[in-house]
Amino acid sequence: MFTAFLNSKSFFTGGHSYLCYNDSGISHRKGEILMQVVHNYIAHTDSKKRITLRKSKFDYYKVQEYENGYMILAPKVLKNPAGVSDKTLEVMDKSIANLEKGKVSAPVDLSDF
Numbered sequence: 371m372f373t374a375f376l377n378s379k380s381f382f383t384g385g386h387s388y389l390c391y392n393d394s395g396i397s398h399r400k401g402e403i404l405m406q407v408v409h410n411y412i413a414h415t416d417s418k419k420r421i422t423l424r425k426s427k428f429d430y431y432k433v434q435e436y437e438n439g440y441m442i443l444a445p446k447v448l449k450n451p452a453g454v455s456d457k458t459l460e461v462m463d464k465s466i467a468n469l470e471k472g473k474v475s476a477p478v479d480l481s482d483f
Contacts, residue, residue: 413421423431428445435441468474 415421430446431443432446433443
């Protein structure tokens with residue numbers, strides 16, 4: 371992924387590469403295609419200023435909007451809760467066991483909040 375400053379039909383990435391985009395894809399200044407366009411369509415905002423993405427592969431996207439109206443959508447995959455490490459589960463089990471034994475800290479005063 372790259373962060374970009376957009377102007378007209380080109381952008382400058384944080385890695386100091388000059389990239390160009392057109393209807394066929396995004397290419398490096400040397401002309402090699404880095405990403406091919408898979409879907410090309412015109413989207414419009416509805417009355418609540420929302421855009422519908424067709425055939426979206428992901429449920430979540432990070433959106434970067436620029437002053438000139440350009441937007442970059444980067445897919446985001448949320449961490450699977452079932453993927454909690456064994457060490458974390460072990461610490462959680464010990465904490466619950468301590469709680470059941472009455473091995474707990476003094477009460478925390480939250481009255482200021």
